[in-house]
Amino acid sequence: MANKTIGILTGGGDVPGLNAVIKSVVYGALGRGGYDVIGIRRGWAGLVHPNLDNGFDDDHFIRLDRDNTRTIDRTGGTFLHTSRTKPSRMKPDQLPEHVRKKLGACKEIEPGVFDMAPVVIENLQRLGVDNLLTIGGDDTLSYSSALSSEHGFPVVAVPKTMDNDVRNTEYCIGFSTALTRAVDAVNRLRTTVGSHERIGVFRIFGRDAGFTALYTAYVTSVRCCIPEVPFNLESLIKLLVQDKADNPSHYSLVILSEGATWAGHAIEEYGAADAYGHKKKVNIAEVFSDELKERTGEETVVYDLTYQLRSGDPDFLDKMIASTFATMAFECIDSGGAGRMMAIQNGCYTDTAIPDPGLGARTLDLDTMYNANRYRPNYSNKQGQPIFLTRA
Numbered sequence: 001m002a003n004k005t006i007g008i009l010t011g012g013g014d015v016p017g018l019n020a021v022i023k024s025v026v027y028g029a030l031g032r033g034g035y036d037v038i039g040i041r042r043g044w045a046g047l048v049h050p051n052l053d054n055g056f057d058d059d060h061f062i063r064l065d066r067d068n069t070r071t072i073d074r075t076g077g078t079f080l081h082t083s084r085t086k087p088s089r090m091k092p093d094q095l096p097e098h099v100r101k102k103l104g105a106c107k108e109i110e111p112g113v114f115d116m117a118p119v120v121i122e123n124l125q126r127l128g129v130d131n132l133l134t135i136g137g138d139d140t141l142s143y144s145s146a147l148s149s150e151h152g153f154p155v156v157a158v159p160k161t162m163d164n165d166v167r168n169t170e171y172c173i174g175f176s177t178a179l180t181r182a183v184d185a186v187n188r189l190r191t192t193v194g195s196h197e198r199i200g201v202f203r204i205f206g207r208d209a210g211f212t213a214l215y216t217a218y219v220t221s222v223r224c225c226i227p228e229v230p231f232n233l234e235s236l237i238k239l240l241v242q243d244k245a246d247n248p249s250h251y252s253l254v255i256l257s258e259g260a261t262w263a264g265h266a267i268e269e270y271g272a273a274d275a276y277g278h279k280k281k282v283n284i285a286e287v288f289s290d291e292l293k294e295r296t297g298e299e300t301v302v303y304d305l306t307y308q309l310r311s312g313d314p315d316f317l318d319k320m321i322a323s324t325f326a327t328m329a330f331e332c333i334d335s336g337g338a339g340r341m342m343a344i345q346n347g348c349y350t351d352t353a354i355p356d357p358g359l360g361a362r363t364l365d366l367d368t369m370y371n372a373n374r375y376r377p378n379y380s381n382k383q384g385q386p387i388f389l390t391r392a
Contacts, residue, residue, distance in 0.1 A: 003035055004035050011143075012140050013162075015174025017173040017318035019076070020318075020323050021325060024322070024326030025133060038062070038064065044140070049096055050123055052123060056127075087115070090113070090114055091114070131338070133158065135173075136160060137159065138161070141157055144157045156333050158326065158341070159325075165208060166361075169343035170346075170391060175318070177313075182204060190249075193253065196299065199240050199244055200253040200303065201288060206226065213225070223243070224256070224375060226259075231260065233263070237296060256288060258281055258284060261284060267284060283302075325349075344392070348386075
């Protein structure tokens, strides 16, 4: 009997730990026997753009084995590359000519915008892929959900995002490494901010949820502002000025999620939207810094804690969870599972339904985790909470 084939793709932004997932699935599948593994390059683009008429498309696919994945878990990024392609909303000018010829089989969901599901499924079938493993955040998982629930293709998912905002799980791959680097950066930059007696304003990833800002603040004793609750501009400025006055080194710090803003102020966006409708947000740290300087005359320094937090090697926790999620994902596939996502719930490993994309990002529990008056994490009443202090 022919081997079954597992396809693997990584979508959206890169985070440390992706390669550990890929390697562990390959080793698990080939060690179990009866399986082949194909890596799909560039996320969902690798299932929309290829031309299989002349056989295996080496530009979009790679046959994975122990030799070509042996060392990939030692580095960050994604060995398979990635993209922000959204197959359910594609325009003809985004497609190569050989794919545009197939648009007649695709549903036009609005004028000039097509759902490429028939092309995606055709390519999976022509490759002989029996099960698809996707590794991604909300955007990648949203199409994983549609492919499984609406089109009936067997998909199993692993959540990754340094924002840690995927529903149904308390942890996403990339979160720990991002926090480790953020804490290190905040503590190192204290010397510069203190030397010049300034107020340091940090911006950190977190478009819809404040996990990254709050957990960094939790262990650095810094004030933070999050997307879930607008802050009071005058109150925060007053606190930071007082923090500086009370500090023997004459400085103070605050961490702002990229999606944070103050009451009555709308965050401006700019540039073209990506495939999932996201535009870049104006740097809230710069805008807040200008307001603070204008109102108080205090000198400020603005730091971006963004892309450098997800580059480089994974830390211990991300590598361990990535490897564990990967093994669980293969075991789920091997037992006939589909439409499932690997997760941590109540501090324990489990699998759960791939989240409903209509529900949006998971957000912080403000009652237990955040003091909105002091702009600080809530440290009390943690007995009995899971290790990440939050429940899915």
